[in-house]
Amino acid sequence: MSSNFSNPTLAVVADRENDACWSCGDMRAAQFCKSCGKVQPARPADFFAFFGLPKKLNLDVAKLEREFYLLSRKLHPDVYAQAREEEREWSLEQSSRLNDAYRTLKDPIKRTQYLLHLEGIELEEQSKNATEKARATGEIKKQVVPPELLEEVFELNMQLEEARMNKKAGENDASLVTEIQKQKQNLEIKLEELSSELSGYWNDWDAALDADSETARIQARDKMVDLLNRRNYIRNLVRDVNEVLES
Amino acid sequence: MAYSDKVLDHYSNPRNVGSMDKNSNEVGTGLVGAPECGDVMKLQIKVNPQTHIIEDAKFKTFGCGSAIASSSLATEWVKGKTVDEALQIKNTEIVKELALPPVKIHCSVLAEDAIRAAIGDWKKKQAVTEPVAVAAK
Numbered sequence: 001m002s003s004n005f006s007n008p009t010l011a012v013v014a015d016r017e018n019d020a021c022w023s024c025g026d027m028r029a030a031q032f033c034k035s036c037g038k039v040q041p042a043r044p045a046d047f048f049a050f051f052g053l054p055k056k057l058n059l060d061v062a063k064l065e066r067e068f069y070l071l072s073r074k075l076h077p078d079v080y081a082q083a084r085e086e087e088r089e090w091s092l093e094q095s096s097r098l099n100d101a102y103r104t105l106k107d108p109i110k111r112t113q114y115l116l117h118l119e120g121i122e123l124e125e126q127s128k129n130a131t132e133k134a135r136a137t138g139e140i141k142k143q144v145v146p147p148e149l150l151e152e153v154f155e156l157n158m159q160l161e162e163a164r165m166n167k168k169a170g171e172n173d174a175s176l177v178t179e180i181q182k183q184k185q186n187l188e189i190k191l192e193e194l195s196s197e198l199s200g201y202w203n204d205w206d207a208a209l210d211a212d213s214e215t216a217r218i219q220a221r222d223k224m225v226d227l228l229n230r231r232n233y234i235r236n237l238v239r240d241v242n243e244v245l246e247s
Numbered sequence: 248m249a250y251s252d253k254v255l256d257h258y259s260n261p262r263n264v265g266s267m268d269k270n271s272n273e274v275g276t277g278l279v280g281a282p283e284c285g286d287v288m289k290l291q292i293k294v295n296p297q298t299h300i301i302e303d304a305k306f307k308t309f310g311c312g313s314a315i316a317s318s319s320l321a322t323e324w325v326k327g328k329t330v331d332e333a334l335q336i337k338n339t340e341i342v343k344e345l346a347l348p349p350v351k352i353h354c355s356v357l358a359e360d361a362i363r364a365a366i367g368d369w370k371k372k373q374a375v376t377e378p379v380a381v382a383a384k
Contacts, residue, residue, distance in 0.1 A: 123283045124353050131338065131356045138334070140367035141360050143279060150280045153287050157309040229282035236285035 031071060031094050039075065039083075041090045046118055047101035056209060057115060057202035061106055068102040109231070112198065112224055115205075119221055123229065144229050153233045156183055160244050167247065177245070184241045187234055194231050201227065250312050251346035257316035262323050265305040267291045275369025279360040281353050286310025288318050290361035292325060292333075294369050299330045306361070313351040317341050317358035330366050 020026070021033035021040065030050055032039055048055045051067060073079075075095045080088045104110045127144070134141035143150065159180060166173050201223045208216035250258070266289070269276045273293050280287045286309065293303040304322035308315045320341055325333040341347070341355035 127281065127283065127353060128338075128356050131360055134363060135337065135359070140363055141279075143360075144282050145280060147278065150278050150287055153280065153285075154278060154289060154307075154309070157287065158307075161309075232282050232285040233280065233287075 031075065031098075039080070039087050039091045039094060041086075042093045042097050047104050047114060050097060050101045051105065053105075054209065055115060055118070056206045057112060058199075058206050059105065059111075064102065064106060068098065068106075071098050108195070108198070109228070112202075113228065116221065116225060116228070121221065121225055123225070126225075144226070145233065146230075149230060149233060153237060156180075156237055157240070159183070160240055163244050164247075167244075180241060180245060184238070184245065187238050187241065190234050191231070191238065194227060194234065198224065198227055250316075253345050254312055254316040254347070257319040257345070258312040261306075261315055261319040263303075263305050263319065263326075264307060266307060267293055267303070267305050272296075272372050273369075275365040275367070275372070277361045277364025277366075277368060279357055279364050281310070281314070281357045283353055284310065284314075286314045286354070286357060288314060288357050288361045290318060290321060290358075290365045292362075292365045292369060294330060301325045301328055301330065301333055310357075311351070311354065313345070313347055313354040314357060316345055317347070317354045318361060320344060321358040321362055325362055330369070333362055334366060336362055 021036060021038060023038040024033060024036040026033060026035035030040075030043065030045065030052060046055070051064065053059060072095070075091050075098060077088070077092065077095075080091045083091070104114045130141050130144075133139075159176065163173070163176055163180060166176065201220050204216065204220035205224070208220055267274045267276075269291065271293075273296060275292045275294065277290045278287070279290075288306065288308040288310065290306045291304065292301045294300070295302050304325050306318040306322050308318045321336070324336055336359060338352070338355040338359040341358055342352055345355070347355055
């Protein structure tokens with residue numbers, strides 16, 4: 001192995017797509033070589049693959065956390081203080097990827113969004129395309145969330161604005177505040193309902209992967225897109241309601 | 248992110264904020280949303296039944312500065328135009344006028360959606376009262 005270290009072109013040769021360890025040539029794992037334990041340059045793998053996980057949405061978060069702490073320790077800069085420059089760089093690179101991957105996967109919503117992103121779903125792009133299509137055909141663009149939800153969001157925003165203006169004027173409309181508090185409870189219930197709805201789609205998605213069913217996979221994917229779209233409005237409202245009630 | 252002067256102007260001094268009677272036959276209402284960010288925009292137009300010219304427009308938007316500026320500008324632009332002329336307004340023109348950065352393009356899309364939705368609502372009302380006129384359109 002020591003002969004490898006004398007080779008100055010080694011770092012250039014370390015191929016990110018390649019499965020072989022730069023040091024011993026054996027098959028390497030995501031972060032370290034399975035044989036010699038050397039840190040490896042980060043591969044262009046997704047966050048699931050980074051942890052050696054399948055692209056499934058139900059995952060053991062406690063296990064993920066243990067894995068995260070273990071890898072964090074192994075990739076810690078102190079470990080590489082005396083290492084070659086390339087290894088120091090790679091360990092930093094792997095560290096930052098580890099943090100991104102962990103933060104994304106441990107959060108149920110971020111994990112779902114990330115998976116949809118991997119599936120090529122870009123919400124903004126979808127919306128723009130729908131507008132362009134509406135313009136070309138003269139049809140009215142179909143809103144991605146039900147109109148009742150938009151109405152509800154709009155009405156509650158009006159109430160919040162009124163409450164803010166009251167506060168500014170030093171007035172206190174107790175019935176309005178009570179109404180907003182009631183709405184807050186409704187929204188929290190809604191968020192919980194969305195969460196349990198989402199875990200249903202997770203099961204659908206995971207089952208579709210197991211069954212290798214393209215149709216079921218797309219169905220589950222589209223349902224998750226639809227749900228996240230609705231959830232964005234609710235999430236904003238909860239934030240704004242809290243802001244008004246706490247100010 | 249820095250807003251352009253035009254965005255700031257519309258944001259701090261929005262034109263045509265308000266609402267009209269959505270049950271009036273001359274009024275078309277569009278309520279649209281941008282799920283990416285949770286913004287909602289309501290845009291209303293009042294159309295002259297004879298000339299089909301948009302005589303008045305009002306909006307109310309809950310969202311970021313760019314969304315408010317886009318809808319404020321949209322109401323300015325549709326006023327005085329016929330319904331068909333207003334349908335020609337493209338989000339890219341709003342982007343250009345307000346110098347919106349790429350991350351805020353969806354706000355202009357929202358404004359175009361709102362115009363189309365308001366006009367669509369108005370047309371639907373005309374279809375009930377004057378079915379012949381719409382069939383000819």
